Amino acid sequence: MKRIKNSWRQIVGFLLTLGFILLAFSGYLTTMLSGLMDPMIGIQTIVSERFSNIVTFFTIPREVTQLQAENQALLEEVALLRTEIIQLEQDLRETAILYSLLGFARGRPQETYIAAKVIGKDPSPFLQYVLIDKGSDDGVTFDMPVVTEKGLVGRIDAVTASAARVQLITDPASSVNAYVVEADSNGLIRGSATSDLTIDLVSQDVTLAFGQTIQTSGLGGKYPSEIMIGQVLNVNRLENELFQSASIQPAEDFSSLQAVLVVANFRPSNISPLLEKQR
Amino acid sequence: MGEIASIVPILFIAGTLEVAVFSRLQILYGTADLLMIVLIVWSLNVNTKYSLVMALLAGFMMSFYSALPMYGYFLIYLSIWVFIQILKNRIWQMPLILMVFTTIVGTIFSTVISYGILFLQDVSYDLSFVVSQIFVPSMALNLILAYPAYSFLNDYADWLYRVDSTK
Numbered sequence: 001m002k003r004i005k006n007s008w009r010q011i012v013g014f015l016l017t018l019g020f021i022l023l024a025f026s027g028y029l030t031t032m033l034s035g036l037m038d039p040m041i042g043i044q045t046i047v048s049e050r051f052s053n054i055v056t057f058f059t060i061p062r063e064v065t066q067l068q069a070e071n072q073a074l075l076e077e078v079a080l081l082r083t084e085i086i087q088l089e090q091d092l093r094e095t096a097i098l099y100s101l102l103g104f105a106r107g108r109p110q111e112t113y114i115a116a117k118v119i120g121k122d123p124s125p126f127l128q129y130v131l132i133d134k135g136s137d138d139g140v141t142f143d144m145p146v147v148t149e150k151g152l153v154g155r156i157d158a159v160t161a162s163a164a165r166v167q168l169i170t171d172p173a174s175s176v177n178a179y180v181v182e183a184d185s186n187g188l189i190r191g192s193a194t195s196d197l198t199i200d201l202v203s204q205d206v207t208l209a210f211g212q213t214i215q216t217s218g219l220g221g222k223y224p225s226e227i228m229i230g231q232v233l234n235v236n237r238l239e240n241e242l243f244q245s246a247s248i249q250p251a252e253d254f255s256s257l258q259a260v261l262v263v264a265n266f267r268p269s270n271i272s273p274l275l276e277k278q279r
Numbered sequence: 280m281g282e283i284a285s286i287v288p289i290l291f292i293a294g295t296l297e298v299a300v301f302s303r304l305q306i307l308y309g310t311a312d313l314l315m316i317v318l319i320v321w322s323l324n325v326n327t328k329y330s331l332v333m334a335l336l337a338g339f340m341m342s343f344y345s346a347l348p349m350y351g352y353f354l355i356y357l358s359i360w361v362f363i364q365i366l367k368n369r370i371w372q373m374p375l376i377l378m379v380f381t382t383i384v385g386t387i388f389s390t391v392i393s394y395g396i397l398f399l400q401d402v403s404y405d406l407s408f409v410v411s412q413i414f415v416p417s418m419a420l421n422l423i424l425a426y427p428a429y430s431f432l433n434d435y436a437d438w439l440y441r442v443d444s445t446k
Contacts, residue, residue: 089417120298122345125310125413126393126404129346131298159344165346173402193404194412 097259104149105261111224113147113261114138117164123189127169128195129161130154135162143222143268150217151228151251152176153260155268164262169229170195170254179217183208186217189229189248195255197230198250208246210233212276221269280408281376282329284338285439286321293317294340301420309416312389314341318356319381319425320432322363323374326440339343351396358392359385367435377391386418 023029096116105113113133122129134140135158146153146166155175157167169176170191178189178199187202202208212232218225230250237244297313304311314337322330345352353424363381370377394409 120344121302122347123297123302123310123312123314123341124345124351124393125305125348125417126397127306128344130343142430160343167346172397193408244360 002006004187008041016094026070040124047278063170088116094259104147109265112265114140114264115259115261116140116164117259118257120174122165126172126193128168128174128191128254129157130166131261131263132164132166133162134262135160135164137161139264140164140262145223145227145268147227147263148252148257148260151230151237153222153252153254153257154221156262166260168195170250172198174222176229177217177219179225180206180212180213180214181235182212182234186212186219187245195252198245199232199248200245202245204237204239204242204244208237210235214248221271223263223268224263282439283328285330285332285435289317289321289435290314290333290336290340291408292445293308294337294344299345306416306420308412308420309414309420311417311420313331313428315356315359315385315389316382316428317364317425317432318359318431319378319385321358321436323367324433325379325380326435331360333351336437338420342407347393347396348400349396352395353409355385355389355392358388362388374433377421378415378425378429386414387419389422390414390417 020029024033042234101113101115104229116134116138118130118131119133120131123130132140132146140156141157142156142159144156146155152169154166154168154171156164158165167174169189169192172191173195174191176189178187179185180187180199180202183202183206184201185206185208187199189199191197197215210232214231215231216223216225216227216229227253230248233247233249235244235246292337293313293316297311301311318330318337321327321333334356335353338350338356341352341356342350343349352379359381362384366377366381390409390413394404394406397404
């Protein structure tokens with residue numbers, strides 16, 4: 001009797017549960033279930049958040065350390081790459097300069113050159129000289145002409161074993177025999193304290209004009225001929241003077257000289273004994 | 280002898296900086312003469328004993344760097360050294376004012392001697408150009424450089440001679 005009673009309770013319990021489930025799935029218990037589920041979800045949310053915070057609390061420090069290490073590594077890599085970029089840009093600039101110098105040297109195959117870097121400038125404000133990093137050990141000797149791809153720079157004034165001093169054509173004591181191509185006339189180029197170039201001793205018979213090209217004439221034997229010097233800027237012609245003169249826009253920017261070519265196979269002629277004999 | 284040995288690196292650094300850096304930092308056509316400033320500061324310091332050696336070494340060094348004829352820098356630096364010795368012996372001890380004064384006079388010496396030597400070499404300059412475009416800007420640059428050089432080199436000289444600052 002007792003067993004039957006227990007079985008009935010189980011069956012009723014089972015049927016009630018099944019009915020509850022079926023009613024719930026059928027949607028008849030939605031209102032009741034939502035009232036029951038909402039607080040449960042709230043509790044679930046709170047518990048979940050706290051758990052997440054606890055997990056974060058224990059896991060984040062490790063990640064921060066890792067991130068900091070990664071960040072440091074990346075910063076170091078960026079710094080390294082920046083240094084490489086600066087180095088490459090510098091190399092590129094030097095290559096461009098050397099490439100243009102090479103182009104100039106190829107255009108004049110009869111001459112041999114010694115490439116040199118400009119390492120300093122004469123400390124006296126009265127003088128226009130630069131120092132280069134090639135000396136007698138590299139074959140540089142006194143009075144050799146110095147050029148760049150743009151044109152004439154000057155001549156070697158003093159030499160040590162590993163360096164040399166170059167007198168720029170803009171130096172007040174410098175004079176270069178020049179040839180005005182379009183006017184087919186010779187003249188003498190002089191430097192000045194302001195680094196401006198002037199062509200002087202040009203015959204009054206020729207017409208000097210803006211933009212005319214000026215090259216070395218080769219007269220006097222100090223410089224090879226046909227090296228670009230600059231262009232005529234302003235002509236100074238007075239009727240009562242024997243010669244006319246003109247200011248020149250130099251082909252080379254002497255304030256930013258970085259590399260030069262020393263013309264190695266040119267032997268300058270010393271004509272000063274002849275001039276003294278004439279006197 | 281320790282001072283002479285310690286002078287050489289100072290001159291080397293100053294000479295290198297002058298040729299590679301300061302000669303290109305121009306105001307108009309004027310440039311700073313760092314070696315002159317170094318010589319002035321070193322000579323004015325009461326503890327240093329071999330400032331004449333410094334003047335000679337500085338002149339020697341600049342004779343290599345510069346194309347100024349007739350060993351002009353020897354003349355410039357030696358005349359500045361003599362001038363400082365006269366001042367040190369006869370005039371009151373106010374090093375900072377004395378340094379400003381000697382920097383101005385040193386620049387005058389430098390300009391006049393350079394101008395004179397080049398004039399003798401048949402290279403003439405317009406006097407007004409020299410004064411307005413070379414002398415005045417050079418003096419300004421020298422005065423700007425003088426104070427940091429004074430601070431650094433006096434500290435260096437005091438360290439070299441172990442001068443007790445509490446005395």
